[in-house]
Amino acid sequence: MAGTEPLWPLVEIRGLTKAYTRGKQSVEVLHNINLDIPTGDFVALMGPSGSGKTTLLNLIGGLDTPTSGEVTVGDDRIDKMSGGQLAKWRSRNVGFVFQFYNLMPVLTAEGNVELPLLLTKLTSAQRKKSVAVALQLVGLADRAKHKPRELSGGQEQRVAIARAIVSDPQLLVCDEPTGDLDRGTADEILKLLQALNRDYGKTIVMVTHDPLAASFAKRILHLDKGRLAEQA
Numbered sequence: 001m002a003g004t005e006p007l008w009p010l011v012e013i014r015g016l017t018k019a020y021t022r023g024k025q026s027v028e029v030l031h032n033i034n035l036d037i038p039t040g041d042f043v044a045l046m047g048p049s050g051s052g053k054t055t056l057l058n059l060i061g062g063l064d065t066p067t068s069g070e071v072t073v074g075d076d077r078i079d080k081m082s083g084g085q086l087a088k089w090r091s092r093n094v095g096f097v098f099q100f101y102n103l104m105p106v107l108t109a110e111g112n113v114e115l116p117l118l119l120t121k122l123t124s125a126q127r128k129k130s131v132a133v134a135l136q137l138v139g140l141a142d143r144a145k146h147k148p149r150e151l152s153g154g155q156e157q158r159v160a161i162a163r164a165i166v167s168d169p170q171l172l173v174c175d176e177p178t179g180d181l182d183r184g185t186a187d188e189i190l191k192l193l194q195a196l197n198r199d200y201g202k203t204i205v206m207v208t209h210d211p212l213a214a215s216f217a218k219r220i221l222h223l224d225k226g227r228l229a230e231q232a
Helices: 053-060 083-093 109-119 124-137 153-165 183-200
Strands: 009-022 025-038 042-046 068-073 094-097 171-175 203-207 219-224 227-231
Touching: 009 053, 009 203, 025 053, 025 203, 025 227, 042 053, 042 183, 053 068, 053 171, 053 203, 083 094, 094 153, 109 124, 109 153, 124 153, 153 183, 171 183, 183 203
Parallel strands: 042 203, 042 219, 094 171, 171 203
Antiparallel strands: 009 025, 009 068, 219 227
16 A cells, blocks of 8 residues: 555544443443544554453454444444344454464364355355465465364464455454464464555454564554553
8 A cells, every 4th residue: 555545544433432240330341442543554452451452352343342432444333233233244344363263173274264255145166266365365275175183373373364364354353363372473473464464455453462463563552441541
């Protein structure tokens, strides 16, 4: 993306508050968050345990709904959607990458990557082509027929990333994507995320506790006690 192009906000958050009820007590996890994430951004969310990082990530990705406030992604006010509407919206617009891969052990790499496409109207041939492209992008075309137990941790995470991008979503949300990997493998995964952001225009929001991982992002946001404390 050229530096002269306008960066339209992909994610717009206004007055976002999230509270959970524990017994008779209401615990407010996020307090009046206002945030814009431009299209093509790569944001790292950092903060101590319990600061609300994963809660904010889940709200951006439509895995949770706010107690109050607005969450707009693209042209969609996802805070107003029902559970069923959110499920359909996520399948079209968001790719998820988690710390522990969440792969199906009985499926091959290509079978795992194909899973999100089974919810679409694509033909078998179209799905196969999309899966091949995604595995090629993450450097695992030669491991398509391998099951998770036959792959290293880094390869498993690459399969998970291929699954996240196979439907060509505009937004990737990543929750500690390198938390279970050694340093060298973690850096390879982070460079892959950088390439997806730089070369394919994917907007990425990543939760991490690791300053080295955060340094791969374009921007670092710090959460402290449910509030945005600092931008870098």
